[in-house]
Amino acid sequence: MSEHDYTPKSKFGKWFNDRLPLLTLANHLTDYPTPKNLNYWWTFGGILTFCLITQIVTGLVLAMHYIAHADMAFDSVEHIMRDVNYGWLIRYIHANGASMFFLAVYIHIFRSLFYGSYKAPREIIWIIGIIIYLLMMAAAFMGYVLPWGQMSFWGATVITNLFSAIPLVGEGIVTWLWGGYSVDNPTLTRFFTLHYLIPFLILGLVVLHIWALHVPGNNNPVGIDIKKPSKDTVPFHPYIVIKDGFALLMFMIVFAFFVFYTPNILGHADNYIEADPLVTPAHIVPEWYLLPFYAILRSVPDKLLGVVAMLSAIFILAALPWLDTSKIRSAVFRPLYRQFYWILVADVLILGYVGAMPAEGLYLLIARVATAYYFLHFLVILPILGYKEKTLPIPLSITEPVLGGSPNLAAARNTESFNK
Amino acid sequence: MSEKKTNRRDFLFTATYAVGAVGVGATIWPMIDQMNPDASVKALASTEVDISSVNPGKTITVLWRGKPVFIRRRTQEEISEAKSVKLEDLKHPERDEDRAANPEWLVMLGVCTHLGCVPLDQKGDYNGWFCPCHGSHYDTSGRIRKGPAPTNMEIPKYEFVNANTIKIG
Numbered sequence: 001m002s003e004h005d006y007t008p009k010s011k012f013g014k015w016f017n018d019r020l021p022l023l024t025l026a027n028h029l030t031d032y033p034t035p036k037n038l039n040y041w042w043t044f045g046g047i048l049t050f051c052l053i054t055q056i057v058t059g060l061v062l063a064m065h066y067i068a069h070a071d072m073a074f075d076s077v078e079h080i081m082r083d084v085n086y087g088w089l090i091r092y093i094h095a096n097g098a099s100m101f102f103l104a105v106y107i108h109i110f111r112s113l114f115y116g117s118y119k120a121p122r123e124i125i126w127i128i129g130i131i132i133y134l135l136m137m138a139a140a141f142m143g144y145v146l147p148w149g150q151m152s153f154w155g156a157t158v159i160t161n162l163f164s165a166i167p168l169v170g171e172g173i174v175t176w177l178w179g180g181y182s183v184d185n186p187t188l189t190r191f192f193t194l195h196y197l198i199p200f201l202i203l204g205l206v207v208l209h210i211w212a213l214h215v216p217g218n219n220n221p222v223g224i225d226i227k228k229p230s231k232d233t234v235p236f237h238p239y240i241v242i243k244d245g246f247a248l249l250m251f252m253i254v255f256a257f258f259v260f261y262t263p264n265i266l267g268h269a270d271n272y273i274e275a276d277p278l279v280t281p282a283h284i285v286p287e288w289y290l291l292p293f294y295a296i297l298r299s300v301p302d303k304l305l306g307v308v309a310m311l312s313a314i315f316i317l318a319a320l321p322w323l324d325t326s327k328i329r330s331a332v333f334r335p336l337y338r339q340f341y342w343i344l345v346a347d348v349l350i351l352g353y354v355g356a357m358p359a360e361g362l363y364l365l366i367a368r369v370a371t372a373y374y375f376l377h378f379l380v381i382l383p384i385l386g387y388k389e390k391t392l393p394i395p396l397s398i399t400e401p402v403l404g405g406s407p408n409l410a411a412a413r414n415t416e417s418f419n420k
Numbered sequence: 421m422s423e424k425k426t427n428r429r430d431f432l433f434t435a436t437y438a439v440g441a442v443g444v445g446a447t448i449w450p451m452i453d454q455m456n457p458d459a460s461v462k463a464l465a466s467t468e469v470d471i472s473s474v475n476p477g478k479t480i481t482v483l484w485r486g487k488p489v490f491i492r493r494r495t496q497e498e499i500s501e502a503k504s505v506k507l508e509d510l511k512h513p514e515r516d517e518d519r520a521a522n523p524e525w526l527v528m529l530g531v532c533t534h535l536g537c538v539p540l541d542q543k544g545d546y547n548g549w550f551c552p553c554h555g556s557h558y559d560t561s562g563r564i565r566k567g568p569a570p571t572n573m574e575i576p577k578y579e580f581v582n583a584n585t586i587k588i589g
Contacts, residue, residue: 161536180461182486278488280537303570
């Protein structure tokens with residue numbers, strides 16, 4: 001690759017680079033050859049980096065004013081909202097930032113699912129991504145506990161009690177997690193510590209995620225291996241930097257809309273009531289981004305099996321590169337997979353909807369069917385589809401379908417229309 | 421290298437790893453155990469409650485170890501309803517006599533055994549408690565009858581100090 005030949009122009013640069021090759025790294029990142037057909041679904045990696053940094057910076061500032069104590073946490077959050085200069089703004093960015101982070105990560109994950117970005121040789125990138133996603137859920141959950149409102153307290157109670165489903169040691173583990181016999185001050189202080197720690201773990205994993213990405217290079221909408229650098233690639237700077245930057249601006253408009261116009265729409269009114277261990281809110285619901293998994297938990301009538309089903313729904317994603325037996329990456333050339341993909345998207349949205357509804361009657365029935373389908377998709381449909389599906393012929397290069405004369409012209413146009 | 425010499429090396433390696441593992445374990449344990457309930461939490465182990473003002477058909481809720489405890493003075497109908505249930509109809513079979521030694525007073529942790537919410541009094545299909553979180557129904561003895569909870573609501577250790585006072589814990 002080109003960076004091996006890189007020599008800094010200035011004498012000092014060369015001196016420094018011989019001792020610590022930071023300039024070589026910078027050169028690699030600028031020149032990094034990127035498929036020229038990447039569409040806007042590929043801009044969410046950059047958007048996610050922005051989200052992580054936003055959460056770290058706003059979180060750092062909030063931690064200067066927040067007090068992690070059961071008697072003072074709720075008041076200190078109100079103090080941030082009312083007294084601290086721009087405290088309302090910083091807290092609303094942080095709270096809505098969590099939702100924006102998940103919005104972006106879901107688009108990022110479903111982009112991978114559509115274009116088969118998890119397949120060889122990108123399995124490690126995918127698995128690191130799943131670990132990041134798990135850590136994000138842990139960080140979001142613990143962050144939601146910190147204001148010590150009713151939803152904080154009871155959400156913490158319900159989620160930590162999931163561990164009590166483990167036979168024999170479950171109760172001991174829950175007591176250990178709480179540092180007492182119920183969710184209380186020791187629980188709050190450790191959640192604050194871990195909430196502070198996890199973003200930095202995520203930051204480290206993001207470095208590994210990008211490092212692992214830069215070994216094979218980006219997947220692309222056509223899903224074929226490309227030579228790099230070649231006619232099929234463009235350097236990361238300025239092409240992708242500008243495109244990512246534009247997408248980020250669009251994303252920030254949505255972000256700003258939530259922060260400035262409906263800052264509480266994604267939260268729950270119950271969390272503006274201080275935690276009360278004697279009264280459970282009538283309807284406990286997690287944040288929207290956890291709802292599909294919550295629906296899976298509730299759709300199983302047995303406590304232990306419900307927890308197992310919920311965790312399996314997440315961990316099954318890590319096995320996806322081996323469950324999907326098809327050699328073709330992009331759904332553009334997989335007419336059947338494309339349909340099952342959209343059914344899965346609908347299935348997850350339905351799970352999210354019923355997760356917000358009471359677990360009874362028709363909602364429960366729908367949740368059970370949708371849960372069954374979720375597992376069916378990954379455990380039955382994907383493995384079989386790889387053998388049965390008649391895929392469309394894939395082009396030899398990115399350029400080929402664009403310049404015409406290819407049998408896949410129609411397919412290439414499909415990609416285009418999907419992009420818009 | 422002779423075979424005897426290699427064996428001696430192997431032994432040294434294994435012994436070093438073993439001692440190292442014990443050392444690491446001994447260092448990690450305090451880091452893990454510090455998260456368990458501390459002495460000040462354990463010190464709040466018992467609480468005394470005055471029940472003289474509780475009339476039949478009323479429940480009071482007191483906080484014990486950060487958890488709600490329901491103290492219900494049951495009516496005659498509730499007691500007979502709880503006693504008349506056949507054990508084979510129960511998901512977690514327990515006799516009412518074993519749950520409430522003095523049948524008039526039911527003292528139990530007001531914590532749903534599913535995921536720890538506080539059930540609502542006098543609700544649900546069995547005139548006992550109903551958990552709003554995930555829909556578990558308990559009878560007048562606090563036994564699970566319907567829904568995802570695996571067991572009956574727990575009976576804490578308690579005793580009557582005198583006719584008007586209960587000591588929990």
